[in-house]
Amino acid sequence: xxxxxxxxxxxxxxxxxxxxxxxxxxxxxxxxxxxxxxxxxxxxxxxxxxxxxxxxxxxxxxxxxxxxxxxxxxxxxxxxxxxxxxxxxxxxxxxxxxxxxxxxxxxxxxxxxxxxxxxxxxxxxxxxxxxxxxxxxxxxxxxxxxxxxxxxxxxxxxxxxxxxxxxxxxxxxxxxxxxxxxxxxxxxxxxxxxxxxxxxxxxxxxxxxxxxxxxxxxxxxxxxxxxxxxxxxxxxxxxxxxxxxxxxxxxxxxxxxxxxxxxxxxxxxxxxxxxxxxxxxxxxxxxxxxxxxxxxxxxxxxxxxxxxxxxxxxxxxxxxxxxxxxxxxxxxxxxxxxx
Amino acid sequence: xxxxxxxxxxxxxxxxxxxxxxxxxxxxxxxxxxxxxxxxxxxxxxxxxxxxxxxxxxxxxxxxxxxxxxxxxxxxxxxxxxxxxxxxxxxxxxxxxxxxxxxxxxxxxxxxxxxxxxxxxxxxxxxxxxxxxxxxxxxxxxxxxxxxxxxxxxxxxxxxxxxxxxxxxxxxxxxxxxxxxxxxxxxxxxxxxxxxxxxxxxxxxxxxxxxxxxxxxxxxxxxxxxxxxxxxxxxxxxxxxxxxxxxxxxxxxxxxxxxxxxxxxxxxxxxxxxxxxxxxxxxxxxxxxxxxxxxxxxxxxxxxxxxxxxxxxxxxxxxxxxxxxxxxxxxxxxxxxxx
DNA sequence: TTGAAAGCGCTACCAA
DNA sequence: TTGGTAGCGCTTTCAA
Numbered sequence: 001x002x003x004x005x006x007x008x009x010x011x012x013x014x015x016x017x018x019x020x021x022x023x024x025x026x027x028x029x030x031x032x033x034x035x036x037x038x039x040x041x042x043x044x045x046x047x048x049x050x051x052x053x054x055x056x057x058x059x060x061x062x063x064x065x066x067x068x069x070x071x072x073x074x075x076x077x078x079x080x081x082x083x084x085x086x087x088x089x090x091x092x093x094x095x096x097x098x099x100x101x102x103x104x105x106x107x108x109x110x111x112x113x114x115x116x117x118x119x120x121x122x123x124x125x126x127x128x129x130x131x132x133x134x135x136x137x138x139x140x141x142x143x144x145x146x147x148x149x150x151x152x153x154x155x156x157x158x159x160x161x162x163x164x165x166x167x168x169x170x171x172x173x174x175x176x177x178x179x180x181x182x183x184x185x186x187x188x189x190x191x192x193x194x195x196x197x198x199x200x201x202x203x204x205x206x207x208x209x210x211x212x213x214x215x216x217x218x219x220x221x222x223x224x225x226x227x228x229x230x231x232x233x234x235x236x237x238x239x240x241x242x243x244x245x246x247x248x249x250x251x252x253x254x255x256x257x258x259x260x261x262x263x264x265x266x267x268x269x270x271x272x273x274x275x276x277x278x279x280x281x282x283x284x285x286x287x288x289x290x291x292x293x294x295x296x297x298x299x300x301x302x303x304x305x306x307x308x309x310x311x312x313x314x315x316x317x318x319x320x321x322x323x324x325x326x327x328x329x330x331x332x333x334x335x336x337x338x339x
Numbered sequence: 340x341x342x343x344x345x346x347x348x349x350x351x352x353x354x355x356x357x358x359x360x361x362x363x364x365x366x367x368x369x370x371x372x373x374x375x376x377x378x379x380x381x382x383x384x385x386x387x388x389x390x391x392x393x394x395x396x397x398x399x400x401x402x403x404x405x406x407x408x409x410x411x412x413x414x415x416x417x418x419x420x421x422x423x424x425x426x427x428x429x430x431x432x433x434x435x436x437x438x439x440x441x442x443x444x445x446x447x448x449x450x451x452x453x454x455x456x457x458x459x460x461x462x463x464x465x466x467x468x469x470x471x472x473x474x475x476x477x478x479x480x481x482x483x484x485x486x487x488x489x490x491x492x493x494x495x496x497x498x499x500x501x502x503x504x505x506x507x508x509x510x511x512x513x514x515x516x517x518x519x520x521x522x523x524x525x526x527x528x529x530x531x532x533x534x535x536x537x538x539x540x541x542x543x544x545x546x547x548x549x550x551x552x553x554x555x556x557x558x559x560x561x562x563x564x565x566x567x568x569x570x571x572x573x574x575x576x577x578x579x580x581x582x583x584x585x586x587x588x589x590x591x592x593x594x595x596x597x598x599x600x601x602x603x604x605x606x607x608x609x610x611x612x613x614x615x616x617x618x619x620x621x622x623x624x625x626x627x628x629x630x631x632x633x634x635x636x637x638x639x640x641x642x643x644x645x646x647x648x649x650x651x652x653x654x655x656x657x658x659x660x661x662x663x664x665x666x667x668x669x670x671x672x673x674x675x676x677x678x
Numbered sequence: 679t680t681g682a683a684a685g686c687g688c689t690a691c692c693a694a
Numbered sequence: 695t696t697g698g699t700a701g702c703g704c705t706t707t708c709a710a
Contacts, residue, residue: 002686002688003688003689004687012696013696014688014698014699015688015690016696022689022690025695026695028695045452046688047392047453047686047688048452048454049391049454049687051689052388052391052688052702053386053392053689053702053703054688054702055689058388081437088444093434093436093445093448094434095399095433095435096423098424105427105430106427108384113384113386113390114387114388115387222617223620223625249617252620252622252623255623256623281562281563281591282561282562282590284591286562341702341704351680352680352681353703353704354682354683354706354707355679363706364679364680364706365679366680370679386703386704389686389702390705391686391704392686392687393685394686681709681710682708683707685705685707689702690699691698692698692699693696693698693699694696694697
């Protein structure tokens with residue numbers, strides 16, 4: 001079933017059918033109706049490939065995310081939902097590409113073969129080869145997170161530095177003096193993952209700012225690593241009373257490690273961090289955390305990207321989000337120290 | 340940059356370039372080399388839309404999943420990863436479509452406009468209008484989960500009935516006599532969600548088979564609902580010693596509700612269920628559960644779908660999975676009753 | 679072993 | 695207000 005068939009049955013030319021569909025040229029009400037009738041009768045829908053070829057746009061956007069080795073978080077899932085939903089509203093489809101940092105067939109397919117009109121890059125590193133490549137090719141893109149020098153790129157990001165600082169401040173105000181930072185895995189940090197790096201900066205600066213004793217730990221993205229990490233923390237400094245973390249996936253293990261060590265949260269140990277709100281509320285005790293508005297970030301990413309596509313010459317915009325910390329049940333005033 | 344430009348520079352016809360690329364016709368080594376050289380030099384990649392139009396296949400597959408109102412689970416995320424990964428290996432892209440049960444623009448776009456060569460339907464209901472429609476149109480598809488009468492469809496599914504039966508059996512063998520089933524939300528059950536319905540059947544049959552006292556509860560997909568559900572359970576029958584659940588998202592709340600009520604897991608209450616292994620291990624105590632091989636199910640779905648596409652006349656295959664229960668820390672023998 | 683040319687289904691320009 | 699037609703970039707048949 002194609003446009004020619006519709007034209008034949010409606011006894012008009014193919015161009016008229018095309019225009020009746022797109023509305024890019026006035027069509028008399030009578031013929032429009034006749035065409036519509038035939039279309040409804042046949043159940044015609046224009047072929048997307050042909051349309052893409054003729055129009056030079058696919059009405060699809062790529063979402064480039066890392067392979068599963070980096071376990072997905074609740075946050076990423078929420079984000080994905082936001083992206084797909086916002087795209088659908090604007091009549092765009094989302095093409096998934098699971099791609100490591102380097103060159104990759106799947107990535108090549110998306111942009112090289114022009115399967116999409118633009119891409120969203122997730123899991124940004126401070127120095128990111130993908131971003132460099134996109135910059136050179138002038139292909140529309142937006143990053144979730146930002147590179148070290150984001151000038152001239154479109155991005156949406158959490159202010160990890162500010163957020164972690166805020167967590168530290170919260171603990172400081174509760175009277176905690178010896179705190180630790182549980183970052184993401186060493187591998188991710190070494191690769192220069194933006195969120196991990198900026199979070200680290202935030203911690204270091206805040207510890208200094210508030211005059212605290214602070215140690216940092218990297219920790220794998222799973223419960224077992226979290227548990228092991230707690231053991232290290234407590235053996236390194238049993239006097240630790242506060243934990244700040246960006247590692248959502250390790251949180252369950254952290255809780256378990258503390259339970260095993262006989263430390264009650266929040267009485268013997270306060271914890272705060274950055275996490276999706278659903279996750280923060282699912283654990284016991286519920287986590288005091290900056291609630292990542294992942295869904296909304298997805299929507300913003302789509303909007304920024306569509307801006308790039310519709311007007312590539314405009315200056316790219318960006319958005320830095322600083323969600324407030326939701327006080328829940330995992331933090332409490334530091335216990336009076338008995339000396 | 341198009342195939343004509345390559346042809347010109349390599350001083351051959353466009354068809355020769357095309358054949359050199361596809362290998363569907365012998366090309367002399369000399370010209371092949373010359374063409375390749377030009378391609379490398381220019382960095383040419385064939386345009387996907389044009390190719391799709393000419394070949395009549397898009398090399399993209401659709402993944403149709405429900406809107407976020409039904410909160411995504413760890414399982415679904417894993418599954419998505421498996422799908423994308425398996426598809427990439429076979430040089431297919433995945434197009435996401437968030438679609439409710441009924442007719443939908445996004446869904447229409449995928450199959451009506453032929454943006455994809457086939458679709459994977461998630462979150463199947465026992466009576467599913469989408470499945471009926473696909474059956475009629477003879478568009479290649481595979482379902483995750485199966486409809487009431489799956490004859491003639493390709494599907495991959497967990498044996499929820501058998502799995503829940505197995506959970507009940509496990510509790511029965513530990514001496515539990517008064518147990519409850521925490522199913523998914525009432526809305527999902529009413530809509531006829533396959534997993535919820537078959538799980539329910541499994542529970543009802545197993546309770547009878549093992550001569551237990553069993554009550555069923557529906558529960559929203561979030562921590563708060565889980566907590567509320569536990570309250571109801573304990574007030575309805577304080578003598579309950581075992582919980583079987585399919586509701587991954589409510590588990591955190593269930594644990595919390597029990598903690599608030601002063602019931603220790605597994606000593607005062609044993610819990611088992613169906614869950615992604617990562618999730619099962621992240622909670623404390625770790626959940627004794629049938630570990631959903633979500634990633635592998637994604638791979639299987641892709642394979643089944645590609646089979647349908649390459650040979651639509653062949654009989655559709657299916658696969659019913661029954662992962663074993665991993666014993667973890669959430670179940671223990673029933674406490675001796677003091678009468 | 680290679681080239682010419684007719685599509686694939688739709689869009690949009692040029693004419694009428 | 696409408697029709698004719700030349701592309702969009704690739705594949706594939708027919709001929710040489």
